[in-house]
Amino acid sequence: MSLAVLRSRALAGMKALGVSVEVHLANGLPSLTIVGLPDAEVRESKDRVRAALQNAGFEFPSRRITINLAPADLPKESGRFDLPIAIGILAASGQIPSRELGHYEFAGELSLSGELRPIRGALAITFAMQREGGAQRGFILPQANADEAALVAGAVIYPAATLLQVCAHLAASDDACRLARHQPHAVTRLPDYPDFCDVKGQRTSKRALEVAAAGVHSVLMVGPPGAGKTMLASRFPGLLPPMTDQEALESAAVQSLTGGFSADNWKVRPFRSPHHTTSGVALVGGGAVPRPGEISLAHCGVLFLDELPEFDRRVLEVLRQPMESGRVTISRAARQSDFPARFQLIAAMNPCPCGYLGHPSGKCDCTSDAVLRYQGRISGPLLDRIDIQIEVAALQPDTLLADADGEASSIIAARVALAHQRQLARQGKPNQALITGDVERHCRLDQSGELLLRKAMLHLxxxxxxxxxxxKVARTIADLADSPVILVEHISEAIQLRRGLREP
Incomplete structure (x- = not known):
């Protein structure tokens, strides 16, 4: 047989689109041509495949070899096509049987010795197979990707360490030489987050973060250096409700696209803390072949932006649309790629350039103009989208010298989980996600509450x-108190949680 056809997948954003790998051998001068919009990584596969076949003991055909990656208008990237190309050449040249090729999909990068190296997007590929009714087909892939691919329920995974093992599986007439189907390992280890009991003082800040965790609200912490803003933020994921299976799969699928997923992080809330020199593309995603950025890698977790005013203003402005929609679309001339970006923003900043505005030491010497310019690096539209804005005050020496006496994260998380369940039972989503009609329906105030809120709106x-x-923040505070209605004290606390920036 001089023609072999195999199935594989190409990544396009979060999608893994089917690719037909067609290998044809013809008479003529020896050559190998790959067509179908391959990028440089795919074009280089001919050299890797040639060396892998020869080092594995196979004959590389001295014929005219044409490899078509269909559909022709879909860009193909990465080395995941090495394995199907190599198997196609062997099947087309008659060195292995082709009778079972239609029962599998293949993906894997080959080393020159014939070993299979891990690929990006194994979880996304397995998802796509399940959605498109490919459950009856097996997925042959590198051993290192087996655990993440097996997270998809019902997936038929056959991991292999070398090209020879795959060939033996396809040529075997009995089960002894076949690849063993991978069995997913049950993950019983609970996520291990830093504990809030380590934080001394800062009761107001802890309360604000509890409210934020309960309603999935964004937070801006403003305070002098050393007040504990980073320490508080790093412990925030421990307050969030446990990840559902769907959330864990979505988060793992995004991380799989960058090759950064580990089975040890299953159901662990992502915590991303990019440096303030991060570019807009690194933050939201992009590139010639679009890949997810920090906001997508923080999907179902926390995005912590420390030293917020030090970020380039244009970089910060790209956060505005994803914060509202929970998704980001990367547009290129030829295609668009959609990535999920349902993250919880926790930001921290100093109140002024020197950092000591309002500090008890009184050592701030910044002028009013300098303070306004510094705070003005964060635009009004972005500040509007941050639900909770609090001041994190400097700790007094007596507090620092005393033993930590705060509540443990597990105690706070239990209250957060109950409030979260009340929101889901009432409206099917967290309070932060309420739209205008939902707010009018679920966030009604009594007369005293309306009067207090009206005064705050006029004054501020x-x-x-x-x-x-x-x-919405007041609704969350009421949920934490197990109150079916929003009382005036809930409105009062919500107003106080919106006054972080100190005027010079």
Whole structure:
């Protein structure tokens, strides 16, 4: 047989689109041509495949070899096509039987010795197979990717360490020489987050983070250096409700696209903390072949931006749309790629350039203009979208010298989980996700509450967006108190959680 056809997948954003790998051997001068929009990595596969076949003891055909990756208008990238190309050449040249090729999909990068190296996007590929009814087909892939691919329930995974093992599996007439189907390992280890009991003082800040965790609200912490902003943020994931299976799969699929997923991180909330020199593309995603950025890698977890005003303003502005929609679309001339970006933003900043505005030591010497310019690096539209804005005060020496006496994360997380369940039972989503109609339905106030909120709006010049966000925070505070209605004390606390930036 001089023609072999195999199945594989190409990544396009979060999608793994089917690719037909067609290998044809013809008479003529020896050559190998790959067509079908291959990028440089795919074109280089001919040299890896040639060396892998020869070092594995096979004959590389001295014929005219044409490899077509269909559909022709879909860009193909990465080395995952090495394995199907090599198997196709062997099947087309008659060195292995081709009778079972239609029962499998193949993906894997080959070393020159014939070993299979891990690939990106194994979980996304397995997802796509299941959605498209490919459960009856097996997926042959490198051993290192087996655990993440097996996270998809019902997937038929056959991991292999070398090209020879795959060939033996396809040529075997009995089960003794076949690849063993991979059995997923049950993950019983609970996530291990830093504990809030280590934080001394800062009761107001801890309360604000508890409210944020319960309602999935974004937070801006403003305070002098050494007040504990980073320490508080690093412990925040321990307050969030446990990840559902769907959330864990979505998060793992995004991380799989960058090759950064580990089975040890299953159901662990992502915590991403990019440096303030991060570019816009690194933050939201992009590139010639679009890949997820930090906001997508933080999907179902926490994005912590420390030293917020030090970020380039244009970089910060790209956060505005994903914070509202929970998704980001990367547009290129030829295609668009969608990535999920349902993250919880925790940001921290100093109140002024020197960091000591309002500090008890009184050592701030920044002028009013300098403070306004510094705080003005964060635009009004972005500040509008941050639900909770609090001041993290410097700790007194007596507090620092005393033993830590705060609540453990597990105790706070139990209250957060109950409040979260109340929200899901009432409206089917967290309070942060409520739209205008939902706010009017679920966040009604009594007369005294409306009067207090109206005064706050007039005094603080709040926009309509801020008004709705304060109402949603008040609804979360009421849920933590197990109150079916929003009381005036809940509105009062929500207003206090919206006053982080100190005016010079």
């Amino acid at each position: 010049n709040w926009s309509a967006r801020v008004y709705h966000r304060v109402l």
